[in-house]
Amino acid sequence: MLELKNVMVNYGVIPALKSISFKVEEGEIVTLIGANGAGKSTILKAICGLIKLKGGAITYQGDTISGMGAHLIIRRGISQVPEGRGIFANLTVEENLGLGAYVRKDKAEINRNLKVVYDRFPRLFERRKQVGGTLSGGEQQMLAIGRALMAAPKLLLLDEPSMGLAPLVVKEIFKIIKEINQTGTTILLVEQNARMALSVANRGYVMETGQIISHGTARELRDNEDVKKAYLGH
Amino acid sequence: MDVFFQQLVNGLTVGSLYALIALGYTMVYGILKIINFAHGDILMIGTFIGLVLVMNFHLAFVPALLLAMFITALMGILVERLAYRPVRAADKLIALLSALGVSIFLVNFAQLVWGTETHPFPVNISGEPIILGEVHIGTLQIWALGVSLLLMVGLHFFVNHTKMGVAMRATSFNVDYARLMGINVDNIISITFAIGSALAAAAGILIGVYYDAVYPVMGYSAGLKAFTAAVLGGIGSIPGAMLGGLLLGVLENEGAAYLSSGYKDAIAFALLIIILLIKPTGLMGRREQQKV
Ligand SMILES: Nc1ncnc2c1ncn2[C@@H]1O[C@H](COP(=O)(O)OP(=O)(O)OP(=O)(O)O)[C@@H](O)[C@H]1O
Numbered sequence A: 001m002l003e004l005k006n007v008m009v010n011y012g013v014i015p016a017l018k019s020i021s022f023k024v025e026e027g028e029i030v031t032l033i034g035a036n037g038a039g040k041s042t043i044l045k046a047i048c049g050l051i052k053l054k055g056g057a058i059t060y061q062g063d064t065i066s067g068m069g070a071h072l073i074i075r076r077g078i079s080q081v082p083e084g085r086g087i088f089a090n091l092t093v094e095e096n097l098g099l100g101a102y103v104r105k106d107k108a109e110i111n112r113n114l115k116v117v118y119d120r121f122p123r124l125f126e127r128r129k130q131v132g133g134t135l136s137g138g139e140q141q142m143l144a145i146g147r148a149l150m151a152a153p154k155l156l157l158l159d160e161p162s163m164g165l166a167p168l169v170v171k172e173i174f175k176i177i178k179e180i181n182q183t184g185t186t187i188l189l190v191e192q193n194a195r196m197a198l199s200v201a202n203r204g205y206v207m208e209t210g211q212i213i214s215h216g217t218a219r220e221l222r223d224n225e226d227v228k229k230a231y232l233g234h
Numbered sequence B: 001m002d003v004f005f006q007q008l009v010n011g012l013t014v015g016s017l018y019a020l021i022a023l024g025y026t027m028v029y030g031i032l033k034i035i036n037f038a039h040g041d042i043l044m045i046g047t048f049i050g051l052v053l054v055m056n057f058h059l060a061f062v063p064a065l066l067l068a069m070f071i072t073a074l075m076g077i078l079v080e081r082l083a084y085r086p087v088r089a090a091d092k093l094i095a096l097l098s099a100l101g102v103s104i105f106l107v108n109f110a111q112l113v114w115g116t117e118t119h120p121f122p123v124n125i126s127g128e129p130i131i132l133g134e135v136h137i138g139t140l141q142i143w144a145l146g147v148s149l150l151l152m153v154g155l156h157f158f159v160n161h162t163k164m165g166v167a168m169r170a171t172s173f174n175v176d177y178a179r180l181m182g183i184n185v186d187n188i189i190s191i192t193f194a195i196g197s198a199l200a201a202a203a204g205i206l207i208g209v210y211y212d213a214v215y216p217v218m219g220y221s222a223g224l225k226a227f228t229a230a231v232l233g234g235i236g237s238i239p240g241a242m243l244g245g246l247l248l249g250v251l252e253n254e255g256a257a258y259l260s261s262g263y264k265d266a267i268a269f270a271l272l273i274i275i276l277l278i279k280p281t282g283l284m285g286r287r288e289q290q291k292v
């Protein structure tokens, strides 16, 4: 469904991604793990067209999307919950959710979708007139995920959805990620919390300083000695 | 007390015009984080367009106003395309130089076409002045206040209750987040310039008619005052620009009446300095959000 081929990205003259190649197949949950500064967020930005590639190509459903404007890429059914959640703090919960469906036209479908999101996150319904900036961290994460769902994406990119959340909330978020996947959405999950990520993912890639250093099924990575040492803490 | 109320009316009239112009500064700043220093000159061109439509094409005031707003909106889009878009990724200082270039070009263009002299702006405006005791609200004041309030209400509705308006506020919060929603940020920027320029044209024409004077450098003083109003209200904030404009107009006029009319401009800038000392982000500004 999504394929990166020798993708290179520089920030100024400093390379952030050095020839990244990987694939995400339809229906999968694929996780991207790696230390701080490895380039995980940069990959998600590159996929969505927020930064230009220095080399390589990104294809989605058979079409090359690298080089296209971000709004055109999003229109094809890719949605991202960015690092830091990307909530519009100056807009209400309702307006934030509405923007999630910005590229969609079918009003009735959108309203049905909104109801599904409110059913899943009743807290958001209670706070629908409140501006995003006043929500707690966990509520903002729910809003970010709910908003991404409003796009009814085929491919959902999540950048560290567990960041800064209490363990119970993290559990809840991962449960939701699984459910979203079961309704037919393909997921690319960036995580620091490798244990959690590998517990929901089908496959994973491990990154270090702009490169992919190993990959395999979630089970293989869980048993991999290097991964254990570096990311699972034993 | 009569002096007070008379100056209040005068102040609100000029203030509402400052507000219209300030909106252009604040909306562009909100999204691009640059000060469009050519904004006052776009206003001037818009005013001349209005004048030409009235004098040479014999349009009535309202159609001339609307058509001039439309043409100036297109000009605003063009200015952004030619002068700001190519340097958007560069340092903000480059955009500033580009703005000064546009400013010089527009003023010279106007001087070439219409000369350096001051043109009167005679229009047939209907309506009776309102007289409340000693307070006199002239026909032109009623028009200036009415038109600017109408435009501000319209803008308020657009920004808060339309899909595009919400997209505009989202873009001004964070361009990348807006892109992730599928918003075509380039279009939003064009629309922002179009609206800002159209409002400036309306304000310029009302100013031209009110003072019966149109001239190539009229954008400087109007622009400077409106910029002050935008900063006063909190640059980037739309309600802030409206509040800042009205407040500046009223205080300036009251100050001129009670202190000395010579202090009129000094009052504006003293006020600005005081407010910025107490609240650096302006009355309704928000702190720049931190990058995550
Ligand atoms: N806008 C930028 N300008 C310059 N360098 C950047 C920029 N954004 C990221 N970098 C650099 O690129 C590298 C990769 O950053 P990236 O944000 O992709 O890492 P990450 O894997 O997401 O890290 P984390 O787990 O901390 O979020 C880092 O060295 C970072 O300092």
Ligand SMILES: [Mg+2]
Binding pocket: A040, A041, A042, A083, A159
């Ligand atoms: Mg990151």
